[in-house]
Amino acid sequence: MFRHNTLRYGALVLLAAGAVAHAVTAGYFGLEILTEILILAILVLALDIVAGFGGMVSLCHGALMGVGAYAFALLSTKAGISVPLSMVAAVAITGAGAWVVGAVCARSHGIYFIMATLAFGQMAYSYVFEAPVFGGDDGLGGISRPDLSLVGIDLDDSRSFALFCLAALTLVYGAAVITLRSGLGRSLSGVMHNAQRMRALGLTVWRVKADIFGVSGMIAGLAGVLAAQHSMYISPGLLNWTVSGEALVVVILGGLGTLVGPLVGAAAFVVLKHEVSALTSYWHLVVGSILIAVVLSRANGIFGWVEARWGAKLDRRLADSTRGTEAQEVTGDA
Protein backbone atom coordinates (compact mmCIF):
# COMPACT_ATOMS: atom_id res chain seq x y z
CA MET A 1 0.00 0.00 0.00
CA PHE A 2 1.39 3.39 -0.97
CA ARG A 3 2.72 5.64 1.74
CA HIS A 4 4.72 8.83 1.72
CA ASN A 5 7.52 9.12 4.24
CA THR A 6 9.96 11.87 5.05
CA LEU A 7 12.53 10.51 2.67
CA ARG A 8 10.04 10.38 -0.20
CA TYR A 9 8.87 13.93 0.42
CA GLY A 10 12.48 15.03 0.67
CA ALA A 11 13.41 13.30 -2.56
CA LEU A 12 10.42 14.86 -4.33
CA VAL A 13 11.40 18.34 -3.20
CA LEU A 14 15.00 17.77 -4.30
CA LEU A 15 13.93 16.37 -7.67
CA ALA A 16 11.50 19.22 -8.29
CA ALA A 17 14.03 21.85 -7.25
CA GLY A 18 16.66 20.25 -9.45
CA ALA A 19 14.32 20.13 -12.42
CA VAL A 20 13.25 23.76 -12.02
CA ALA A 21 16.82 24.98 -11.53
CA HIS A 22 17.92 23.04 -14.58
CA ALA A 23 14.98 24.28 -16.64
CA VAL A 24 15.82 27.89 -15.80
CA THR A 25 19.57 27.71 -16.35
CA ALA A 26 20.23 25.05 -18.98
CA GLY A 27 21.02 25.68 -22.62
CA TYR A 28 19.25 24.08 -25.59
CA PHE A 29 20.86 20.66 -25.29
CA GLY A 30 20.35 20.51 -21.54
CA LEU A 31 16.68 21.40 -21.98
CA GLU A 32 16.22 18.64 -24.56
CA ILE A 33 17.63 16.13 -22.09
CA LEU A 34 15.45 17.47 -19.28
CA THR A 35 12.33 17.19 -21.44
CA GLU A 36 13.28 13.66 -22.40
CA ILE A 37 13.62 12.78 -18.70
CA LEU A 38 10.28 14.36 -17.80
CA ILE A 39 8.37 12.52 -20.53
CA LEU A 40 10.07 9.24 -19.65
CA ALA A 41 9.22 9.88 -16.00
CA ILE A 42 5.52 10.17 -16.87
CA LEU A 43 5.67 6.88 -18.77
CA VAL A 44 7.44 5.02 -15.96
CA LEU A 45 5.01 6.36 -13.35
CA ALA A 46 2.26 4.78 -15.44
CA LEU A 47 4.19 1.52 -15.48
CA ASP A 48 4.99 1.60 -11.77
CA ILE A 49 1.29 1.91 -10.92
CA VAL A 50 0.49 -1.41 -12.60
CA ALA A 51 3.77 -3.28 -12.07
CA GLY A 52 4.82 -2.00 -8.67
CA PHE A 53 1.43 -1.79 -7.00
CA GLY A 54 -0.53 -4.41 -8.90
CA GLY A 55 2.07 -7.00 -9.87
CA MET A 56 1.07 -6.51 -13.51
CA VAL A 57 4.38 -6.41 -15.36
CA SER A 58 3.42 -4.86 -18.67
CA LEU A 59 5.38 -5.02 -21.88
CA CYS A 60 2.94 -2.85 -23.78
CA HIS A 61 3.39 0.51 -22.12
CA GLY A 62 5.63 1.71 -24.93
CA ALA A 63 2.87 0.79 -27.36
CA LEU A 64 0.30 2.60 -25.22
CA MET A 65 2.49 5.67 -25.33
CA GLY A 66 2.64 5.25 -29.10
CA VAL A 67 -1.13 4.99 -29.30
CA GLY A 68 -1.41 8.28 -27.44
CA ALA A 69 1.15 9.91 -29.71
CA TYR A 70 -0.49 8.70 -32.94
CA ALA A 71 -4.01 9.46 -31.75
CA PHE A 72 -2.95 13.00 -30.92
CA ALA A 73 -1.05 13.45 -34.17
CA LEU A 74 -3.89 12.15 -36.34
CA LEU A 75 -6.61 14.09 -34.56
CA SER A 76 -4.73 17.36 -34.51
CA THR A 77 -3.08 17.27 -37.95
CA LYS A 78 -5.50 15.25 -40.10
CA ALA A 79 -8.91 15.50 -38.45
CA GLY A 80 -8.60 19.20 -37.86
CA ILE A 81 -9.45 19.01 -34.18
CA SER A 82 -7.94 21.64 -31.90
CA VAL A 83 -4.75 20.78 -30.05
CA PRO A 84 -6.20 20.80 -26.50
CA LEU A 85 -9.20 18.69 -27.52
CA SER A 86 -6.94 16.27 -29.39
CA MET A 87 -4.82 15.92 -26.27
CA VAL A 88 -7.83 15.04 -24.14
CA ALA A 89 -9.17 12.67 -26.78
CA ALA A 90 -5.79 10.94 -27.21
CA VAL A 91 -5.52 10.38 -23.47
CA ALA A 92 -9.07 9.01 -23.35
CA ILE A 93 -8.51 6.72 -26.36
CA THR A 94 -5.32 5.30 -24.86
CA GLY A 95 -7.06 4.79 -21.52
CA ALA A 96 -9.92 2.92 -23.17
CA GLY A 97 -7.51 0.75 -25.16
CA ALA A 98 -5.51 0.01 -22.03
CA TRP A 99 -8.68 -0.93 -20.16
CA VAL A 100 -9.45 -3.54 -22.80
CA VAL A 101 -5.88 -4.89 -22.65
CA GLY A 102 -6.12 -5.01 -18.85
CA ALA A 103 -9.50 -6.74 -18.92
CA VAL A 104 -8.29 -9.41 -21.34
CA CYS A 105 -4.94 -9.99 -19.60
CA ALA A 106 -6.28 -9.77 -16.02
CA ARG A 107 -6.86 -13.49 -15.77
CA SER A 108 -3.29 -14.42 -16.58
CA HIS A 109 -0.35 -14.15 -14.23
CA GLY A 110 3.41 -13.82 -14.25
CA ILE A 111 5.09 -14.72 -17.50
CA TYR A 112 1.72 -15.25 -19.23
CA PHE A 113 0.61 -11.75 -18.34
CA ILE A 114 3.87 -10.34 -19.69
CA MET A 115 3.50 -12.28 -22.93
CA ALA A 116 -0.14 -11.27 -23.37
CA THR A 117 0.70 -7.58 -22.97
CA LEU A 118 3.64 -8.01 -25.33
CA ALA A 119 1.32 -9.53 -27.92
CA PHE A 120 -1.07 -6.58 -27.64
CA GLY A 121 1.83 -4.18 -27.96
CA GLN A 122 3.22 -5.88 -31.04
CA MET A 123 -0.24 -5.95 -32.60
CA ALA A 124 -0.51 -2.20 -32.19
CA TYR A 125 3.03 -1.77 -33.52
CA SER A 126 2.45 -3.73 -36.70
CA TYR A 127 -0.93 -2.12 -37.28
CA VAL A 128 0.56 1.35 -37.08
CA PHE A 129 3.42 0.22 -39.29
CA GLU A 130 1.16 -1.23 -41.99
CA ALA A 131 -1.95 0.96 -42.08
CA PRO A 132 -1.48 3.80 -44.63
CA VAL A 133 -3.25 6.39 -42.49
CA PHE A 134 -0.36 6.30 -40.01
CA GLY A 135 2.23 7.11 -42.66
CA GLY A 136 4.01 3.77 -42.33
CA ASP A 137 7.74 3.83 -41.93
CA ASP A 138 7.82 7.54 -42.72
CA GLY A 139 5.78 8.41 -39.69
CA LEU A 140 3.81 11.62 -39.21
CA GLY A 141 5.14 15.15 -39.03
CA GLY A 142 3.86 18.67 -38.62
CA ILE A 143 2.69 18.07 -35.07
CA SER A 144 2.11 21.23 -33.08
CA ARG A 145 2.29 22.09 -29.41
CA PRO A 146 -0.55 23.76 -27.50
CA ASP A 147 -0.92 27.47 -28.03
CA LEU A 148 -0.55 29.23 -24.69
CA SER A 149 0.14 32.69 -26.16
CA LEU A 150 -3.00 33.90 -24.44
CA VAL A 151 -1.16 33.66 -21.13
CA GLY A 152 2.07 34.84 -22.68
CA ILE A 153 3.78 31.47 -22.95
CA ASP A 154 5.40 30.29 -26.16
CA LEU A 155 5.64 26.50 -25.96
CA ASP A 156 7.76 26.37 -29.12
CA ASP A 157 10.51 27.69 -26.91
CA SER A 158 12.24 24.64 -25.43
CA ARG A 159 12.56 26.16 -21.96
CA SER A 160 8.82 26.79 -21.78
CA PHE A 161 8.08 23.33 -23.13
CA ALA A 162 10.35 21.73 -20.52
CA LEU A 163 8.48 23.58 -17.78
CA PHE A 164 5.19 22.56 -19.39
CA CYS A 165 6.28 18.90 -19.19
CA LEU A 166 7.36 19.41 -15.59
CA ALA A 167 3.89 20.74 -14.78
CA ALA A 168 2.36 17.72 -16.51
CA LEU A 169 4.61 15.36 -14.52
CA THR A 170 3.61 17.07 -11.28
CA LEU A 171 -0.06 16.62 -12.12
CA VAL A 172 0.51 12.99 -13.08
CA TYR A 173 2.35 12.30 -9.83
CA GLY A 174 -0.57 13.76 -7.91
CA ALA A 175 -3.01 11.69 -9.92
CA ALA A 176 -0.95 8.57 -9.28
CA VAL A 177 -0.97 9.18 -5.52
CA ILE A 178 -4.71 9.80 -5.53
CA THR A 179 -5.26 6.62 -7.54
CA LEU A 180 -3.15 4.49 -5.24
CA ARG A 181 -4.84 5.92 -2.16
CA SER A 182 -8.32 5.49 -3.59
CA GLY A 183 -10.61 2.58 -2.88
CA LEU A 184 -9.53 1.11 -6.20
CA GLY A 185 -5.83 1.52 -5.37
CA ARG A 186 -6.28 -0.05 -1.93
CA SER A 187 -8.10 -2.98 -3.51
CA LEU A 188 -5.32 -3.33 -6.05
CA SER A 189 -2.87 -3.65 -3.21
CA GLY A 190 -5.10 -6.32 -1.66
CA VAL A 191 -5.18 -8.16 -4.98
CA MET A 192 -1.39 -8.07 -5.25
CA HIS A 193 -0.99 -9.44 -1.74
CA ASN A 194 -3.71 -12.07 -1.98
CA ALA A 195 -6.08 -12.19 -4.96
CA GLN A 196 -7.82 -15.32 -3.67
CA ARG A 197 -8.86 -13.60 -0.46
CA MET A 198 -10.04 -10.46 -2.23
CA ARG A 199 -12.23 -12.64 -4.41
CA ALA A 200 -13.57 -14.45 -1.36
CA LEU A 201 -14.47 -11.06 0.11
CA GLY A 202 -16.61 -10.32 -2.94
CA LEU A 203 -14.31 -8.25 -5.13
CA THR A 204 -14.43 -8.65 -8.90
CA VAL A 205 -10.67 -8.87 -9.28
CA TRP A 206 -10.43 -8.51 -13.05
CA ARG A 207 -12.42 -5.28 -12.97
CA VAL A 208 -10.04 -3.71 -10.49
CA LYS A 209 -7.05 -4.74 -12.61
CA ALA A 210 -8.68 -3.46 -15.80
CA ASP A 211 -9.68 -0.14 -14.22
CA ILE A 212 -6.18 0.45 -12.91
CA PHE A 213 -4.71 -0.55 -16.25
CA GLY A 214 -7.02 2.01 -17.85
CA VAL A 215 -5.81 4.77 -15.53
CA SER A 216 -2.22 3.77 -16.21
CA GLY A 217 -2.96 3.79 -19.94
CA MET A 218 -4.27 7.34 -19.75
CA ILE A 219 -0.99 8.42 -18.17
CA ALA A 220 1.04 6.53 -20.78
CA GLY A 221 -1.12 8.19 -23.43
CA LEU A 222 -0.27 11.61 -22.02
CA ALA A 223 3.42 10.70 -22.19
CA GLY A 224 2.83 9.86 -25.85
CA VAL A 225 1.10 13.16 -26.54
CA LEU A 226 4.00 15.06 -24.98
CA ALA A 227 6.56 12.94 -26.82
CA ALA A 228 4.81 13.75 -30.11
CA GLN A 229 4.74 17.44 -29.27
CA HIS A 230 8.35 17.35 -28.17
CA SER A 231 9.81 15.91 -31.37
CA MET A 232 6.96 17.24 -33.56
CA TYR A 233 7.36 14.10 -35.58
CA ILE A 234 6.56 10.46 -34.74
CA SER A 235 7.36 7.09 -36.24
CA PRO A 236 6.23 3.52 -35.50
CA GLY A 237 9.45 2.90 -33.53
CA LEU A 238 7.70 4.58 -30.62
CA LEU A 239 5.44 1.53 -30.30
CA ASN A 240 8.22 -1.02 -30.48
CA TRP A 241 8.43 -3.39 -27.54
CA THR A 242 11.97 -2.22 -26.78
CA VAL A 243 10.47 1.06 -25.54
CA SER A 244 8.36 -0.94 -23.08
CA GLY A 245 11.43 -2.94 -22.08
CA GLU A 246 13.40 0.23 -21.50
CA ALA A 247 10.59 1.63 -19.34
CA LEU A 248 10.66 -1.53 -17.26
CA VAL A 249 14.43 -1.22 -16.86
CA VAL A 250 13.98 2.34 -15.63
CA VAL A 251 11.31 1.33 -13.09
CA ILE A 252 13.48 -1.49 -11.73
CA LEU A 253 16.59 0.67 -11.74
CA GLY A 254 14.78 3.38 -9.78
CA GLY A 255 12.75 1.22 -7.39
CA LEU A 256 9.62 -0.74 -8.24
CA GLY A 257 6.50 0.21 -6.30
CA THR A 258 7.88 3.43 -4.80
CA LEU A 259 6.62 6.04 -7.31
CA VAL A 260 9.58 8.26 -6.38
CA GLY A 261 12.11 5.65 -7.47
CA PRO A 262 11.03 5.57 -11.11
CA LEU A 263 11.51 9.35 -11.27
CA VAL A 264 15.07 8.89 -10.02
CA GLY A 265 15.44 6.01 -12.46
CA ALA A 266 14.29 8.12 -15.41
CA ALA A 267 16.80 10.85 -14.60
CA ALA A 268 19.62 8.36 -14.03
CA PHE A 269 18.81 6.45 -17.20
CA VAL A 270 18.66 9.42 -19.57
CA VAL A 271 21.72 11.13 -18.10
CA LEU A 272 23.67 7.89 -18.18
CA LYS A 273 22.60 7.26 -21.76
CA HIS A 274 23.77 10.69 -22.93
CA GLU A 275 26.96 10.78 -20.88
CA VAL A 276 28.09 7.28 -21.69
CA SER A 277 27.05 7.35 -25.34
CA ALA A 278 29.22 10.45 -25.74
CA LEU A 279 32.19 8.33 -24.67
CA THR A 280 31.40 4.99 -26.27
CA SER A 281 28.79 3.58 -28.58
CA TYR A 282 28.61 0.54 -26.29
CA TRP A 283 26.53 2.49 -23.76
CA HIS A 284 23.99 -0.36 -23.59
CA LEU A 285 26.71 -2.53 -22.04
CA VAL A 286 27.32 0.03 -19.31
CA VAL A 287 23.65 0.53 -18.51
CA GLY A 288 23.14 -3.24 -18.64
CA SER A 289 25.98 -3.82 -16.18
CA ILE A 290 24.55 -1.25 -13.80
CA LEU A 291 21.12 -2.86 -14.01
CA ILE A 292 22.62 -6.27 -13.25
CA ALA A 293 24.51 -4.83 -10.29
CA VAL A 294 21.32 -3.21 -8.96
CA VAL A 295 19.31 -6.41 -9.38
CA LEU A 296 22.02 -8.56 -7.80
CA SER A 297 22.38 -6.19 -4.86
CA ARG A 298 18.88 -7.38 -3.88
CA ALA A 299 17.92 -3.81 -3.17
CA ASN A 300 14.73 -2.46 -4.68
CA GLY A 301 16.52 -0.23 -7.17
CA ILE A 302 18.47 2.93 -6.43
CA PHE A 303 15.74 4.59 -4.42
CA GLY A 304 14.73 1.35 -2.70
CA TRP A 305 18.32 0.99 -1.55
CA VAL A 306 18.42 4.51 -0.16
CA GLU A 307 15.07 3.97 1.51
CA ALA A 308 16.06 0.70 3.12
CA ARG A 309 19.11 2.37 4.65
CA TRP A 310 17.73 5.72 5.71
CA GLY A 311 13.95 5.82 5.24
CA ALA A 312 12.80 4.47 8.60
CA LYS A 313 15.73 6.04 10.44
CA LEU A 314 14.79 9.46 9.17
CA ASP A 315 11.16 9.02 10.20
CA ARG A 316 12.18 7.93 13.68
CA ARG A 317 14.60 10.81 14.11
CA LEU A 318 11.88 13.20 13.12
CA ALA A 319 9.29 11.60 15.37
CA ASP A 320 11.76 11.73 18.27
CA SER A 321 12.66 15.35 17.72
CA THR A 322 9.04 16.47 17.43
CA ARG A 323 8.31 14.66 20.66
CA GLY A 324 11.03 16.82 22.15
CA THR A 325 13.16 13.92 23.31
CA GLU A 326 16.75 13.25 22.40
CA ALA A 327 17.12 11.57 19.05
CA GLN A 328 18.13 8.05 19.85
CA GLU A 329 20.97 6.33 18.12
CA VAL A 330 19.64 3.62 15.91
CA THR A 331 21.82 0.67 15.29
CA GLY A 332 21.66 -1.73 12.40
CA ASP A 333 19.70 -1.40 9.21
CA ALA A 334 16.22 -0.05 9.54
Add this chain to the structure above:
Amino acid sequence: MLELQGLDKSFGAVHVTRNVSMKLERGERRVILGPNGAGKTTLFNQIVGELTPDKGTIHLAGQDVTGLSVAGRARQGLSRSYQKNTLFDGLTVEENLGLAAAVHTGHATRLWSDSLAKPEVREIVAEVANQVNLMPYLHAKVSEVSYGVRRQLEVGVALATRPMVLLMDEPTSGVGPEMSKGFHDLLNNLPRDLTILIIEHDMDLAFDVADTITVLNYGEVVFDGLPEAARGSKLLKEIYLGSWEDA
Protein backbone atom coordinates in the same frame (compact mmCIF):
# COMPACT_ATOMS: atom_id res chain seq x y z
CA MET B 1 -30.39 -19.80 5.15
CA LEU B 2 -27.88 -22.21 3.66
CA GLU B 3 -28.94 -25.44 2.02
CA LEU B 4 -26.72 -28.03 0.38
CA GLN B 5 -28.33 -30.71 -1.75
CA GLY B 6 -26.53 -33.83 -2.92
CA LEU B 7 -23.07 -32.33 -3.31
CA ASP B 8 -20.63 -34.67 -4.95
CA LYS B 9 -16.99 -34.14 -5.83
CA SER B 10 -14.18 -36.39 -7.01
CA PHE B 11 -10.54 -35.68 -7.72
CA GLY B 12 -9.80 -38.31 -10.35
CA ALA B 13 -10.46 -41.61 -8.65
CA VAL B 14 -10.67 -40.05 -5.17
CA HIS B 15 -14.26 -39.45 -4.16
CA VAL B 16 -13.98 -36.67 -1.56
CA THR B 17 -17.58 -35.48 -1.21
CA ARG B 18 -20.37 -38.04 -1.39
CA ASN B 19 -23.93 -36.85 -1.75
CA VAL B 20 -23.65 -34.30 1.05
CA SER B 21 -26.84 -32.50 2.04
CA MET B 22 -27.51 -30.24 4.98
CA LYS B 23 -29.72 -27.34 5.90
CA LEU B 24 -28.94 -24.44 8.19
CA GLU B 25 -31.66 -22.20 9.54
CA ARG B 26 -31.06 -18.50 10.12
CA GLY B 27 -28.92 -18.06 13.24
CA GLU B 28 -28.08 -21.75 13.43
CA ARG B 29 -24.59 -22.75 14.51
CA ARG B 30 -23.59 -26.01 13.02
CA VAL B 31 -20.30 -27.73 13.67
CA ILE B 32 -18.76 -30.10 11.16
CA LEU B 33 -16.67 -32.82 12.70
CA GLY B 34 -14.62 -35.44 10.96
CA PRO B 35 -11.15 -36.94 10.86
CA ASN B 36 -8.29 -35.60 8.73
CA GLY B 37 -9.01 -35.97 5.06
CA ALA B 38 -12.74 -36.46 5.58
CA GLY B 39 -13.43 -33.78 2.98
CA LYS B 40 -14.44 -30.92 5.29
CA THR B 41 -12.34 -28.21 3.63
CA THR B 42 -13.26 -29.51 0.19
CA LEU B 43 -16.91 -29.11 1.15
CA PHE B 44 -16.28 -25.48 2.19
CA ASN B 45 -14.49 -24.83 -1.09
CA GLN B 46 -17.57 -25.99 -2.96
CA ILE B 47 -19.94 -23.91 -0.85
CA VAL B 48 -18.02 -20.69 -1.49
CA GLY B 49 -17.34 -21.53 -5.14
CA GLU B 50 -13.60 -22.10 -5.10
CA LEU B 51 -14.38 -25.61 -6.33
CA THR B 52 -17.23 -26.66 -8.59
CA PRO B 53 -19.16 -29.69 -7.39
CA ASP B 54 -19.67 -32.52 -9.90
CA LYS B 55 -23.27 -32.78 -8.76
CA GLY B 56 -25.64 -31.03 -6.41
CA THR B 57 -26.84 -27.52 -5.61
CA ILE B 58 -26.19 -24.78 -3.07
CA HIS B 59 -28.92 -22.39 -1.97
CA LEU B 60 -28.22 -19.25 -0.01
CA ALA B 61 -31.21 -17.46 1.51
CA GLY B 62 -33.47 -19.38 -0.84
CA GLN B 63 -31.52 -18.47 -3.96
CA ASP B 64 -29.60 -20.99 -6.06
CA VAL B 65 -26.00 -19.78 -6.04
CA THR B 66 -24.42 -22.90 -7.56
CA GLY B 67 -23.65 -21.03 -10.79
CA LEU B 68 -22.29 -17.88 -9.13
CA SER B 69 -18.62 -16.94 -8.91
CA VAL B 70 -16.75 -16.81 -5.61
CA ALA B 71 -17.10 -13.02 -5.51
CA GLY B 72 -20.76 -13.22 -6.49
CA ARG B 73 -21.55 -15.56 -3.62
CA ALA B 74 -19.62 -13.37 -1.21
CA ARG B 75 -21.70 -10.39 -2.29
CA GLN B 76 -24.83 -12.43 -1.51
CA GLY B 77 -23.68 -12.60 2.12
CA LEU B 78 -21.44 -15.64 2.28
CA SER B 79 -18.05 -15.33 3.94
CA ARG B 80 -15.37 -17.77 5.00
CA SER B 81 -12.17 -18.03 6.95
CA TYR B 82 -9.44 -20.42 5.96
CA GLN B 83 -7.80 -23.32 7.75
CA LYS B 84 -4.45 -21.99 6.57
CA ASN B 85 -4.14 -18.22 7.09
CA THR B 86 -5.04 -16.38 3.90
CA LEU B 87 -4.24 -12.79 4.84
CA PHE B 88 -2.66 -9.70 3.31
CA ASP B 89 0.72 -10.31 4.88
CA GLY B 90 2.53 -7.10 4.02
CA LEU B 91 -0.31 -4.93 5.32
CA THR B 92 -1.41 -3.94 8.81
CA VAL B 93 -4.18 -5.61 10.79
CA GLU B 94 -6.31 -2.49 10.30
CA GLU B 95 -5.73 -2.51 6.54
CA ASN B 96 -6.63 -6.20 6.37
CA LEU B 97 -9.97 -5.54 8.03
CA GLY B 98 -10.44 -2.31 6.06
CA LEU B 99 -10.02 -4.00 2.69
CA ALA B 100 -12.79 -6.42 3.57
CA ALA B 101 -15.08 -3.73 4.95
CA ALA B 102 -14.42 -1.61 1.84
CA VAL B 103 -15.65 -4.39 -0.43
CA HIS B 104 -18.79 -4.76 1.66
CA THR B 105 -19.58 -1.04 1.66
CA GLY B 106 -18.91 -0.61 -2.05
CA HIS B 107 -15.93 1.69 -1.55
CA ALA B 108 -13.43 -0.85 -2.85
CA THR B 109 -13.81 0.17 -6.48
CA ARG B 110 -14.05 3.96 -6.17
CA LEU B 111 -11.35 6.00 -7.83
CA TRP B 112 -11.75 9.34 -6.09
CA SER B 113 -11.92 8.55 -2.42
CA ASP B 114 -9.89 6.56 0.05
CA SER B 115 -11.91 3.53 1.09
CA LEU B 116 -9.96 3.06 4.32
CA ALA B 117 -10.76 6.59 5.46
CA LYS B 118 -14.52 6.23 5.00
CA PRO B 119 -16.50 6.46 8.25
CA GLU B 120 -18.57 3.35 7.41
CA VAL B 121 -15.42 1.36 6.79
CA ARG B 122 -13.70 2.61 9.94
CA GLU B 123 -16.79 1.79 11.94
CA ILE B 124 -16.84 -1.81 10.74
CA VAL B 125 -13.08 -2.12 11.35
CA ALA B 126 -13.46 -0.90 14.93
CA GLU B 127 -16.43 -3.13 15.59
CA VAL B 128 -14.81 -6.26 14.19
CA ALA B 129 -11.52 -5.48 15.93
CA ASN B 130 -13.46 -5.43 19.17
CA GLN B 131 -15.30 -8.65 18.37
CA VAL B 132 -12.14 -10.60 17.68
CA ASN B 133 -9.88 -8.82 20.19
CA LEU B 134 -7.61 -7.14 17.68
CA MET B 135 -7.70 -3.61 19.09
CA PRO B 136 -4.12 -3.64 20.44
CA TYR B 137 -2.72 -4.84 17.11
CA LEU B 138 -4.46 -2.57 14.61
CA HIS B 139 -1.30 -0.82 13.46
CA ALA B 140 0.97 -3.85 13.45
CA LYS B 141 1.76 -5.61 10.22
CA VAL B 142 0.47 -9.14 9.87
CA SER B 143 4.07 -10.36 9.75
CA GLU B 144 4.72 -8.73 13.14
CA VAL B 145 1.92 -10.35 15.14
CA SER B 146 1.84 -13.83 16.68
CA TYR B 147 0.24 -16.82 15.02
CA GLY B 148 -2.67 -16.72 17.45
CA VAL B 149 -3.43 -13.11 16.59
CA ARG B 150 -3.30 -13.99 12.91
CA ARG B 151 -5.89 -16.71 13.52
CA GLN B 152 -8.14 -14.09 15.10
CA LEU B 153 -7.55 -11.79 12.15
CA GLU B 154 -8.38 -14.63 9.77
CA VAL B 155 -11.86 -14.73 11.30
CA GLY B 156 -11.98 -10.93 11.60
CA VAL B 157 -11.42 -10.43 7.88
CA ALA B 158 -14.27 -12.85 7.16
CA LEU B 159 -16.52 -10.98 9.61
CA ALA B 160 -15.69 -7.56 8.17
CA THR B 161 -17.85 -8.21 5.11
CA ARG B 162 -20.82 -8.38 7.49
CA PRO B 163 -21.96 -11.76 6.21
CA MET B 164 -25.29 -13.54 6.68
CA VAL B 165 -23.56 -16.89 6.63
CA LEU B 166 -20.08 -17.35 8.06
CA LEU B 167 -17.99 -20.44 7.31
CA MET B 168 -15.02 -21.00 9.60
CA ASP B 169 -12.46 -23.65 8.79
CA GLU B 170 -10.81 -24.78 12.04
CA PRO B 171 -10.40 -21.30 13.56
CA THR B 172 -8.48 -22.75 16.49
CA SER B 173 -6.12 -24.93 14.47
CA GLY B 174 -2.60 -24.63 15.81
CA VAL B 175 -3.38 -22.38 18.76
CA GLY B 176 -3.00 -23.31 22.43
CA PRO B 177 -5.84 -24.27 24.79
CA GLU B 178 -6.03 -20.78 26.30
CA MET B 179 -6.54 -19.19 22.93
CA SER B 180 -9.08 -21.86 22.04
CA LYS B 181 -11.07 -20.82 25.07
CA GLY B 182 -10.86 -17.22 23.86
CA PHE B 183 -12.28 -18.25 20.51
CA HIS B 184 -15.16 -19.93 22.16
CA ASP B 185 -16.05 -16.69 24.01
CA LEU B 186 -15.63 -14.84 20.76
CA LEU B 187 -18.03 -17.17 18.98
CA ASN B 188 -20.61 -16.82 21.69
CA ASN B 189 -20.39 -13.04 21.40
CA LEU B 190 -21.17 -12.94 17.68
CA PRO B 191 -24.64 -11.69 16.72
CA ARG B 192 -27.24 -14.40 17.25
CA ASP B 193 -28.77 -13.97 13.81
CA LEU B 194 -25.49 -14.81 12.08
CA THR B 195 -25.63 -18.29 10.60
CA ILE B 196 -22.39 -20.13 11.29
CA LEU B 197 -20.92 -23.29 9.85
CA ILE B 198 -17.72 -24.20 11.58
CA ILE B 199 -15.22 -26.99 11.11
CA GLU B 200 -13.71 -27.84 14.45
CA HIS B 201 -11.33 -30.45 15.76
CA ASP B 202 -11.62 -29.47 19.39
CA MET B 203 -14.55 -31.57 20.63
CA ASP B 204 -15.15 -29.51 23.77
CA LEU B 205 -15.36 -26.31 21.81
CA ALA B 206 -17.52 -28.01 19.20
CA PHE B 207 -20.07 -29.25 21.70
CA ASP B 208 -20.05 -25.93 23.46
CA VAL B 209 -20.95 -23.74 20.49
CA ALA B 210 -22.97 -26.16 18.38
CA ASP B 211 -26.72 -26.04 17.93
CA THR B 212 -26.37 -28.94 15.54
CA ILE B 213 -23.59 -31.26 14.45
CA THR B 214 -22.68 -32.89 11.17
CA VAL B 215 -20.07 -35.61 11.09
CA LEU B 216 -18.27 -36.29 7.85
CA ASN B 217 -16.31 -39.46 7.22
CA TYR B 218 -14.77 -40.35 3.87
CA GLY B 219 -16.76 -37.51 2.35
CA GLU B 220 -20.06 -38.82 3.59
CA VAL B 221 -22.46 -37.45 6.20
CA VAL B 222 -22.53 -40.14 8.87
CA PHE B 223 -24.28 -38.10 11.53
CA ASP B 224 -26.59 -35.11 11.48
CA GLY B 225 -28.32 -34.09 14.67
CA LEU B 226 -28.16 -32.48 18.07
CA PRO B 227 -24.94 -32.37 20.11
CA GLU B 228 -26.45 -34.49 22.90
CA ALA B 229 -27.12 -37.27 20.43
CA ALA B 230 -23.65 -36.93 18.94
CA ARG B 231 -21.97 -37.05 22.33
CA GLY B 232 -23.33 -40.49 23.01
CA SER B 233 -22.76 -41.74 19.49
CA LYS B 234 -20.60 -44.83 19.27
CA LEU B 235 -19.95 -44.11 15.61
CA LEU B 236 -18.41 -40.74 16.40
CA LYS B 237 -16.11 -42.25 19.02
CA GLU B 238 -15.00 -44.91 16.59
CA ILE B 239 -14.23 -42.42 13.86
CA TYR B 240 -12.31 -40.14 16.15
CA LEU B 241 -10.46 -42.91 17.92
CA GLY B 242 -9.68 -44.33 14.52
CA SER B 243 -8.17 -41.12 13.30
CA TRP B 244 -6.14 -40.70 16.47
CA GLU B 245 -4.74 -44.16 16.04
CA ASP B 246 -3.81 -43.40 12.44
CA ALA B 247 -2.08 -40.17 13.38
